[in-house]
Amino acid sequence: MSILHPWTRRKFLAASAGTCAWALAGPAFGKDGAPAPLPTATLNRTGRRVPRLGLGCFPIGQLASEEAAAAVLDAAIGSGVRYLDTAPSYARGRSERRVGSAVGRWLDAHPETSREEFYINTKTLERTADGARRELEQSLERLGLDCVDCIQCHEVHDDWPKLFDDDGAIAGLEKAREEGLTKHIGITCHRNPDFIKSAIERYPFVTALVPINPIDVQHRSFVRAFLDFAVAHDVAVIGMKVFGGGFLLDRTDEKGRPLYTPGELLRYALAQPGVKVCVPGCERVEHVRVDVQAVRAFTQPDAAWLAAMEARAGPHEGKSTEWYKDD
Numbered sequence: 290m291s292i293l294h295p296w297t298r299r300k301f302l303a304a305s306a307g308t309c310a311w312a313l314a315g316p317a318f319g320k321d322g323a324p325a326p327l328p329t330a331t332l333n334r335t336g337r338r339v340p341r342l343g344l345g346c347f348p349i350g351q352l353a354s355e356e357a358a359a360a361v362l363d364a365a366i367g368s369g370v371r372y373l374d375t376a377p378s379y380a381r382g383r384s385e386r387r388v389g390s391a392v393g394r395w396l397d398a399h400p401e402t403s404r405e406e407f408y409i410n411t412k413t414l415e416r417t418a419d420g421a422r423r424e425l426e427q428s429l430e431r432l433g434l435d436c437v438d439c440i441q442c443h444e445v446h447d448d449w450p451k452l453f454d455d456d457g458a459i460a461g462l463e464k465a466r467e468e469g470l471t472k473h474i475g476i477t478c479h480r481n482p483d484f485i486k487s488a489i490e491r492y493p494f495v496t497a498l499v500p501i502n503p504i505d506v507q508h509r510s511f512v513r514a515f516l517d518f519a520v521a522h523d524v525a526v527i528g529m530k531v532f533g534g535g536f537l538l539d540r541t542d543e544k545g546r547p548l549y550t551p552g553e554l555l556r557y558a559l560a561q562p563g564v565k566v567c568v569p570g571c572e573r574v575e576h577v578r579v580d581v582q583a584v585r586a587f588t589q590p591d592a593a594w595l596a597a598m599e600a601r602a603g604p605h606e607g608k609s610t611e612w613y614k615d616d
């Protein structure tokens with residue numbers, strides 16, 4: 290499997306000169322002085338074992354400078370993050386280009402490592418076979434890869450039956466998988482758990498990206514209504530909205546103290562049944578460092594701790610709380 294187009298490598302090696310932040314993340318050191326490794330989990334039917342902290346790469350596309358994006362990606366990869374979540378719709382492909390460049394940079398600098406260590410996930414909003422195929426080919430071009438590890442049908446809602454039309458996205462993606470353009474096919478949903486459950490009843494998606502956080506339980510809950518179902522269907526759950534897109538970190542109690550720390554929210558999400566990896570989005574290297582340290586220190590909490598996290602969330606205020614769910 291090839292890694293990167295040479296032009297991409299050159300361009301980003303130049304762009305990132307002097308910005309290598311691989312050493313910045315951590316430290317949470319073991320007895321021998323080496324950084325404690327991130328805990329790992331197997332992504333169910335994929336058979337792939339990956340570190341439980343991934344990187345959500347929507348903000349990677351948003352960042353104005355190549356250097357800033359490279360610094361965040363390099364900090365995450367240098368700390369052991371291997372699950373990278375991107376999409377063609379993230380800044381019109383800029384996220385994918387930057388992810389591909391960062392993986393190439395890492396592999397060039399560490400010839401002892403291999404592409405197979407990474408789990409690179411992209412997505413498609415297309416619902417037709419031709420559209421999904423075309424979008425996957427464009428993603429591969431931008432990532433500089435021959436094959437992604439997974440392509441997820443992105444943001445399914447009440448349009449989910451279209452995926453299964455004779456000329457629907459699943460037909461196109463299955464053909465692409467047969468031809469070696471993707472290893473796996475997954476799905477994402479944040480509006481309503483009923484949609485993703487219906488789609489999974491119809492087709493054996495191997496991964497599912499859904500919101501996982503303590504306020505989720507109050508409205509159209511993926512934690513309550515989807516996770517046991519996912520476990521029963523052997524679907525690897527990937528947690529997004531772990532920080533509610535950021536708003537849960539801004540919530541304060543009556544004394545103005547933060548209601549949650551990033552570490553508590555990551556612990557809550559990773560403790561849920563079936564959740565294998567979380568993909569927080571980060572624009573800042575300092576945030577990558579905090580998230581890495583929190584996941585390195587992960588221990589499974591008891592039910593009382595999880596219930597207390599949910600009780601702390603405060604009142605649900607509809608769209609201003611979870612704008613990404615249906616009313």
Ligand SMILES: NC(=O)c1ccc[n+]([C@@H]2O[C@H](COP(=O)([O-])OP(=O)(O)OC[C@H]3O[C@@H](n4cnc5c(N)ncnc54)[C@H](OP(=O)(O)O)[C@@H]3O)[C@@H](O)[C@H]2O)c1
Pocket residue numbers: 344345346347348374375443444477478479498529530531532533534535538551568569570571572573575576577579580
């Ligand atoms: N439908 C879909 O498929 C879908 C939808 C949404 C998201 N996603 C994926 O999920 C990823 C995450 O997005 P999300 O919407 O779920 O957001 P999120 O991860 O819940 O929250 C991201 C926010 O948390 C902040 N943050 C991260 N670590 C922090 C720390 N240690 N301390 C303080 N703040 C911290 C980030 O700040 P900074 O940016 O300033 O670092 C950012 O504002 C996206 O990048 C994307 O890959 C997928």
